[in-house]
Amino acid sequence: MTSSSVEPSRPSAQEGTPQSDPGPNTATASASARTRIFGSLPQAAVPLLLVATFVGFSVLSPELFFTWTNFRIMLASQATVxxxxxxxxxxxxxxxxxxxxxxxxxxxxxxxxxxxxxxxxxxxxxxxxxxxxxxxxxxxxxxxxxxxxxxxxxxxxxxxxxxxxxxxxxxxxxxxxxxxxxxxxxxxxxxxxxxxxxxxxxxxxxxxxxxxxxxxxxxxxxxxxxxxxxxxxxxxxxxxxxxxxxxxxxxxxxxxxxxxxxxxxxxxxxAGSYLLPPATAAFLGTTTIQLRRFNILGTLVGLYLLAFGITGLQLLGVRGWVSDVFNGAALILAIAFARCFELLKTRGHRPGLTRRRAAPAA
Structure with missing residues (x-):
């Protein structure tokens, strides 16, 4: 006898239980990772520049720059500054x-x-x-x-x-x-x-x-x-x-x-020769450690960045005018780099990046 009931068919992969779509989650995780990376770059911009300056001049002039005598002279000369x-x-x-x-x-x-x-x-x-x-x-x-x-x-x-x-x-x-x-x-x-x-x-x-x-x-x-x-x-x-x-x-x-x-x-x-370096160091400090905040650690990083850069250039034979040029250029470039990283961070938080998901089913 033929049964009038029909055995239900098993759901297919397309019609059955909805499968998780890794696309949006993956995109969100990727955006979050980028945000964390770009979020840390502004604070690290000036310290990285400090390290690069130190390593660069140590390689270019190891017999003059990378010596204890030079470090002692630099630290002593920057103490009042x-x-x-x-x-x-x-x-x-x-x-x-x-x-x-x-x-x-x-x-x-x-x-x-x-x-x-x-x-x-x-x-x-x-x-x-x-x-x-x-x-x-x-x-x-x-x-x-x-x-x-x-x-x-x-x-x-x-x-x-x-x-x-x-x-x-x-x-x-x-x-x-x-x-x-x-x-x-x-x-x-x-x-x-x-x-x-x-x-x-x-x-x-x-x-x-x-x-x-x-x-x-x-x-x-x-x-x-x-x-x-x-x-x-x-x-x-x-x-x-x-x-x-x-x-x-x-x-x-x-x-x-x-x-x-x-x-x-x-x-x-x-007095005039001591006017710009402290202010430059303080404003460089606002581009690192604590963005847009005057902080002591950032000021120290900015100060020694200027000291390493100017001393290194002078040891390479650059004339005395390099002090004023380096002070001004370092301030402008550091602030510009930090600003660019901030824009990238802000772009990572835009609503449009987190709303690119499939529309819900009706």
Missing amino acids: LLLAVAITIPLRAGDFDLSISAVMVLCAGTVGVLFRDGWPVWTCVVVSLALGGLVGALNAVFVVGIGLDGLIVTLGTFTLLNGLLTYMSDGSLISTIPSGVKDFANLQILGLPSVVWLGWIIALIAWFVFEYTPLGRYLLFIGGNRSAAALAGLRVGRIRIGAFIAASLIAALAGVLLAGSVGSVDPSS
């Missing part, structure tokens, strides 16, 4: 620009020699110089924070004013009456490096710790990003900005005392 770079990073993190720090450094260095020449005790010369630096920072804060003037213009005027003041104090001549105690301390050798190098690293370490692990570091970042929102959140914006200006000038004053001791003399007209 390191302090200036840390100093300028502090108000920059709070959204203010201080162009006067190099003039503060040279003024305080000259003050040590001038006061000692006039018979003042050594420690009094040092303390007065540090106090003078703090006073300059407070005056900058009065005009910028208190009155509300543009910080760039005010500190540029302060830079010029301090240059003129030191020229008056020294009669425009080289100041060579630096106390022997200051010179001995600045040139004290510790593990093969002068004490000024170690002090620079210690100050940088303290600033890094404050920036990364204390509320004050977060407050500075918040204020630099949006002062109005920071004020609405209850932060004492004015006091913190004033403190940033004073701290920057105090560090610059310390750099001046160490400069006087390490060099043994002070050129009253030398």
Whole structure:
């Protein structure tokens, strides 16, 4: 007897249970991987350039560049610039620009020699110089924070004013009456490096710790990003900005005392040569480690990138003008590379890349 029921047919590969389509998942995973890669490239751009610069000049000039003597000279010559770079990073993190720090450094260095020449005790010369630096920072804060003037213009005027003041104090001549105690301390050798190098690293370490692990570091970042929102959140914006200006000038004053001791003399007209390198290092720092944020580790990477590049070119026989050219070119190129990587990262997050999936069945 023929049954009226029909045995159900087994589903075919096309009509049966839906098979998983690896296409969208694979595309999503690939896009995610690209995003992670491009996301890490901006932070790594300047450190990679630093490593490439070091390796390149070590290969091109191993007998001159890749030596302990050259490293020691580079580190010692950049010690005061390191302090200036840390100093300028502090108000920059709070959204203010201080162009006067190099003039503060040279003024305080000259003050040590001038006061000692006039018979003042050594420690009094040092303390007065540090106090003078703090006073300059407070005056900058009065005009910028208190009155509300543009910080760039005010500190540029302060830079010029301090240059003129030191020229008056020294009669425009080289100041060579630096106390022997200051010179001995600045040139004290510790593990093969002068004490000024170690002090620079210690100050940088303290600033890094404050920036990364204390509320004050977060407050500075918040204020630099949006002062109005920071004020609405209850932060004492004015006091913190004033403190940033004073701290920057105090560090610059310390750099001046160490400069006087390490060099043994002070050129009253030398402030201009210290103006660009600290600012360049600080802005290079915003393109690495923490993008678009002024941070101490990034500033250090930028500083030593400039030091390695300029020293390497000079050892290869390039003339003295390379310093200004390299400072400007390195800043522009690093920022351009970081910006390109950011655009690639942003493109990886566009909605169109994640929506390319098959339309659901009706």
